[in-house]
Amino acid sequence: MRLYREFASWWPLLSAPSNYAEEAAFYERTLRAASESTARTLLELGSGGGNNASYLKARFQMTLVDPSPGMLEVSRALNPECEHVQGDMREVRLGRTFDCVFIHDAVVYMTTEADLRRAMETAYVHCRPGGAALFAPDHVREIFREDTDCGGHDADGRGLRYLEWTWDPDPSDTEYVVDYAYLLREADGSVRVEHDRHVEGLFSRADWLRLLEEVGFRPSVVPLEHSEVEAGTCEVFVGVRPA
Numbered sequence: 001m002r003l004y005r006e007f008a009s010w011w012p013l014l015s016a017p018s019n020y021a022e023e024a025a026f027y028e029r030t031l032r033a034a035s036e037s038t039a040r041t042l043l044e045l046g047s048g049g050g051n052n053a054s055y056l057k058a059r060f061q062m063t064l065v066d067p068s069p070g071m072l073e074v075s076r077a078l079n080p081e082c083e084h085v086q087g088d089m090r091e092v093r094l095g096r097t098f099d100c101v102f103i104h105d106a107v108v109y110m111t112t113e114a115d116l117r118r119a120m121e122t123a124y125v126h127c128r129p130g131g132a133a134l135f136a137p138d139h140v141r142e143i144f145r146e147d148t149d150c151g152g153h154d155a156d157g158r159g160l161r162y163l164e165w166t167w168d169p170d171p172s173d174t175e176y177v178v179d180y181a182y183l184l185r186e187a188d189g190s191v192r193v194e195h196d197r198h199v200e201g202l203f204s205r206a207d208w209l210r211l212l213e214e215v216g217f218r219p220s221v222v223p224l225e226h227s228e229v230e231a232g233t234c235e236v237f238v239g240v241r242p243a
């Protein structure tokens, strides 16, 4: 994905931290409700630019893991008080456990069942017994809808506008595609257009629940509650590591 390499510094103009307050509060609520005792530490895998973390860090002591040096740099600027580690959610091993583990939209980059299971195993080994892990895929097979979206922001003289086009070329496999067109306006006023294709994973609710159970979690599905998301169109998965 070009977004997380050559365009990483543009991330806050595509997705501004200010848009994350309500959903971060939902994730906190859901993790606390699932945890069997008070949660103080939180590991986020695929933390990207750290937008959720910019809210969750007030409620948890956070460690943020992402493979992209550019995205880690953006997140360090926003969240200097958080520990940052470069790593892949399929294989990173920090040698310690956390009260909770969180994988937000970065889990969509798990496009095969084998990779999704590896990410769940990483969450499991880092979750203390009695703790909870939350996975927030953008789409689940049963409620997947093709869609287009657009947006963008301005800051420090630069601006970005994007068109996001979500579609599924082959409904029989575990992937769908998100094509992005970015208009990138530099401080000198010049504008260029770039295309970026993200291939993302699509799994059924039953697959999510089965894989979570197979790696050792006690799984459940929770509908996302958000004022800008139509009820019933988005759900997250929670796994409790048995005490």
Ligand SMILES: C[S@@+](CC[C@H](N)C(=O)[O-])C[C@H]1O[C@@H](n2cnc3c(N)ncnc32)[C@H](O)[C@@H]1O
Residues within 6 Å of the ligand: 004, 045, 046, 047, 048, 049, 050, 051, 052, 053, 065, 066, 067, 068, 071, 087, 088, 089, 090, 104, 105, 106, 109
């Ligand atoms: C949309 S961004 C995440 C933004 C984040 N939810 C936030 O609150 O700012 C997706 C991130 O997933 C990361 N990613 C992609 N593949 C990954 C992998 N195998 N392991 C961990 N992170 C991955 C990318 O580097 C990127 O930073």
